[in-house]
Amino acid sequence: MEIYFLGTGAGMPSKQRNVTSIALNLLDERGTYWLFDCGEGTQHQILHSPVKLGRSEKLFITHLHGDHLYGIPGLLTSRSYLGGETPLTVYGPVGVKRFIDTALEVSGAHLSYTLNVVEIEREGLLFEDETFLVETARLEHRIECFGYRIIEKDQPGKLQLDKLAELGVPAGPIYGKLKQGHTVTLEDGRVLQGADFVGAPIPGRKVVILGDTRYCKGAVKLAQDADVLVHEATFAMDKQELAYAFDHATSVDAANTAEEAGADVLIMTHISSRYQGEEVSLLLQEAQAIHANSHVAKDFWSLDIPRKL
Template sequence: MNLYFLGTGAGLPAKHRNVSSIALELLEERGSIWLFDCGEATQHRILYTNIKPAKIEKIFITHLHGDHIYGLPGLLGTRSFHGAESPLVIYGPPGIKAFVEQTLKLSFTHLKYPLITKEIFDDETVFEDDQFIVKVKKLEHGIPSFGYRIIEKDLPGTLLADRLKEIGVKPGPIYKKLKNGETVQIADGRVLNGKDFLGPVKKGRIVSILGDTRYCKQSVGLSKDADVLVHEATFAKDEELLAYNYFHSTTVQAAQIALEANAKTLWLTHISSRYQGEEDCQMLLAEARAVFPEANLAHDFLCVPIPKK
């Protein structure tokens, strides 16, 4: 599992930061990629990575401001040109379905794969299977903006193969059944419960990716005990009033959310283009770390591994 920052700027593209997009690589877990927001030129950013559009399984849109969605129609078309046939699901606020359908229709873009668009609402589970749960909450922004909480379900413990060999159970199909926690009877009549031969359960990871927002308690709830929290930090701490008026957050406010939520690490993104150069970056980072020492400042093309627990 890796987080790949494709665009970390705010509002408009800049030479050093493109507009918002983050890829969550789940190649080991499910052989696919989930994309969070798709600002203008996202597919151009993808060209400089190992991300294949055909591998994108889901796209989660936080809100409908242009710097988060203007790259979507082009990417959808490119995925088709690349020969993708697997379904793609887009999640987003009310209006995302009309935006996608109208842009594809007016540009005469015909997709070769099934496209499903699901509009999301406050405080709901938008996706769940045997591996992951994705929950959303509405944040505080000028238009409906959402945060996503991605929860990996706990994984079963490692099969204690050495212990099985000690009691005379040789490797074979029975190991798979025991690994699944099943109860099986072996050739000599003994009945073995798979749960007795498994190590401790491996706790799943939690990743919280929040859309544009003011400081709000909903952000804390979405980020509770997250292994990784991605939070916007459009402004420096001395621009708190400006951040409030524009429905955004400062570095310190993002750090405070991480602190209150007991997150493990914080990645700051959606940085205003007024902050340029290494000196500005170090200033923003220092402000956040003064509140939350595990804060980090994201930049375009940064890949962040999220190791298993």
């Protein structure tokens, strides 16, 4: 699992940062990418990245401001041109379906795959299958905005091969049955319980990606014990009044949220274009004074998220 930043700017693109878009690389876990927000130019950013648009499976939109969704029509149609044939599901606030339908209808676009659009009308469980679940909660912004909590389900523990070898248990189908927790009777009459030969479950990872928000309890709740929290930090602390006037967060707000939630890694994004070059270090210094394991994302930067064995 790897998180990859395609765009990390706020409001409008700059020479250093495109507008918001994030990819969660799940190739090892499910052979796909999940995308979060799709600001203008996202498909261009993908061209300069290792992300494979044709292997995208889901697109989660946090809110309907232009710097988070103007790139959707181009991305959807380019996915067809790149041979994308598997279904794609878009999640977002009420109104995202009308935006997509209108853009595709007016432009006469044709998609080579099934497009599903799920509009979020309430908080809670949004998606679940055998490997992942996604929860969502409202944040505090000028328009309805959601954050997403991606939870990888725990994996079965490893089969204790050394223990089986000590007992002289021959390798083969028996091992598979024991790993699945079944009871196995050997030819010599010994009965083995699968649970006795499987280690503790391997904890799944938790990644929380927030949309635009001021500091709020909803963000803290969503980020509880996250391995990685992605939080906007549009401004430094000296612009707190400006941040709150527009329902945005400062670097200090982001760090306080991470610290209060017990998140491991904080990654700040959605950076105002007023912070260029070395000025970005101010945001990092303010956050690290509160939450040591903090980072400021930049376009085309990625972070591997290992399992905690």
